[in-house]
Amino acid sequence: MIDFIAGVFGSSNYWYIVLRSTAPILLVTLGAVITEQAGITNMALEGSMLWAALVGVLASAATGNVWIGLAGGILASLVVAWTLGFFALKLNANAVLCGVALNLVGTGGTVFVLFSLTGDKGISSSLASKTLPFIKLPYLGEIPWLGKVVSGQNIVVYLAILAVIVVHVILNKLTIGRRIRATGANVEAARSAGIDPDRVKFLALTVSGVLAGLAGCFLSMGYTSNFTSGISAGRGYVANAAQVVAGGTAVGAIFASLIFGITDALATFLQNIGLPPELIQSLPYAVTIIGFIVVTISRDRREAARKRALFASAPAAAPREPVPPTRPGRGAA
Numbered sequence: 001m002i003d004f005i006a007g008v009f010g011s012s013n014y015w016y017i018v019l020r021s022t023a024p025i026l027l028v029t030l031g032a033v034i035t036e037q038a039g040i041t042n043m044a045l046e047g048s049m050l051w052a053a054l055v056g057v058l059a060s061a062a063t064g065n066v067w068i069g070l071a072g073g074i075l076a077s078l079v080v081a082w083t084l085g086f087f088a089l090k091l092n093a094n095a096v097l098c099g100v101a102l103n104l105v106g107t108g109g110t111v112f113v114l115f116s117l118t119g120d121k122g123i124s125s126s127l128a129s130k131t132l133p134f135i136k137l138p139y140l141g142e143i144p145w146l147g148k149v150v151s152g153q154n155i156v157v158y159l160a161i162l163a164v165i166v167v168h169v170i171l172n173k174l175t176i177g178r179r180i181r182a183t184g185a186n187v188e189a190a191r192s193a194g195i196d197p198d199r200v201k202f203l204a205l206t207v208s209g210v211l212a213g214l215a216g217c218f219l220s221m222g223y224t225s226n227f228t229s230g231i232s233a234g235r236g237y238v239a240n241a242a243q244v245v246a247g248g249t250a251v252g253a254i255f256a257s258l259i260f261g262i263t264d265a266l267a268t269f270l271q272n273i274g275l276p277p278e279l280i281q282s283l284p285y286a287v288t289i290i291g292f293i294v295v296t297i298s299r300d301r302r303e304a305a306r307k308r309a310l311f312a313s314a315p316a317a318a319p320r321e322p323v324p325p326t327r328p329g330r331g332a333a
Contacts, residue, residue: 008269012148017268019153020223022261023160024049027215028239029246029253030167031208036243037171038204039184039197043099044084045212046236047106048077052216054110057129057227058117066130070217077213080106081205089198103236111229122229124220132156132222156218163211168250170207180204212236235260238285241292256291263287 008014028045035042052073060069080102088095111122118126134154141151171177182190183200190197215235220227238260245259246252264284 008266012145014265014269015149016153017265018258018261019149019157021264022257023154023157024215024218024223025235025239025242025260026160026253026257027156027163027211027218028236029242029257030163030250031211032239032243033246033248033250033253034167034171034180035201035204035208037184037248038180038201039187040088040095040201040204041099041240042081042084042205042208042212043096043240044080044102044106044236045099045208045239046232046234047099047103048080048209048212049216049219049232049236050103050106050110050230051080052077052213053220053231054114054124054227056217057124057127057220060130060221061124061127064130066132066221069130069221070132070214073217073221074210074213077216078206078209081209081212082202085202085205089201107230110227114227124227127226129221129226131225132218154218154222156214156222159214163214164250164254167207167253171250176200176203234285238288241288245288245291245295247295259291260284260288 028049031045032042054073055076056069056073058069059072060066063069084095084098084102087093087098114120114122114124118124120126132155134152135158137147137151141147169177171180179190179195179200180203182193183195183197187197190200216232219231224231242256242260243253245256267280267283270280270283
């Protein structure tokens with residue numbers, strides 16, 4: 001067993017699959033990070049990915065153009081994000097409940113739309129959808145072992161890496177990033193500084209929708225070559241847990257997403273040693289949840305220790321001098 005695990009982790013093919021598995025969860029985690037920093041939870045990431053995956057396949061099959069399919073999928077994801085923004089920001093509905101409702105609509109709605117348009121049940125087998133291109137890197141691909149890992153990946157994998165840089169710059173280098181973090185920290189303080197919180201949150205939802213749409217299109221037009229029922233497989237929910245592990249940063253999202261990617265790729269190899277398939281399929285989600293619990297407990301303990309240290313270092317209050325009693329019959333002049 002040890003030799004098997006060592007052979008897997010030393011294989012370039014394994015790490016190639018790790019990058020492929022990490023890309024979609026990284027994109028939606030970045031989307032969850034930016035909305036959480038703005039003070040609104042985008043629980044509709046799952047539904048956004050489902051609609052993007054379906055519309056991307058339908059549009060690319062109808063037009064014969066993969067880029068129109070990608071644009072259509074991202075637009076479908078944006079509609080979901082904007083719908084969440086309308087209900088949560090304009091109608092003051094609970095964002096989490098609205099997000100879950102949109103996910104449920106996406107789970108059943110995508111299957112219904114697929115069947116209504118094509119007659120396919122659960123998988124778009126009758127559609128000649130296009131596939132997003134795989135890119136061979138000219139110089140990096142010639143490096144032994146490393147070239148086999150990083151070269152030849154789907155274009156979305158490289159876009160996911162670029163998205164980390166873009167989100168990091170937005171949150172830490174640009175004025176809009178400071179406005180996003182200020183809104184998430186204190187809405188009233190941001191409003192008093194002349195910031196429109198609803199506009200900032202809507203912008204964050206828009207960025208999140210683009211990222212989720214890109215991830216959804218990758219699942220049906222890169223990770224696989226068709227749409228299947230529930231193709232997102234809970235990645236939108238995992239992303240909301242992963243953003244906590246990421247600590248609200250774009251760089252942290254890489255490590256949080258790698259937890260899922262490594263275990264998801266490992267599950268592919270573990271199918272060959274006779275473990276129950278149900279256990280193997282649950283492995284990435286179980287490890288992500290455990291990581292979420294460990295990070296949360298560790299963070300709470302550090303915060304409690306910081307408060308105890310702050311309280312212990314605070315100077316003791318000076319004793320108050322007793323006030324002499326006032327004699328009866330003598331008031332202040």
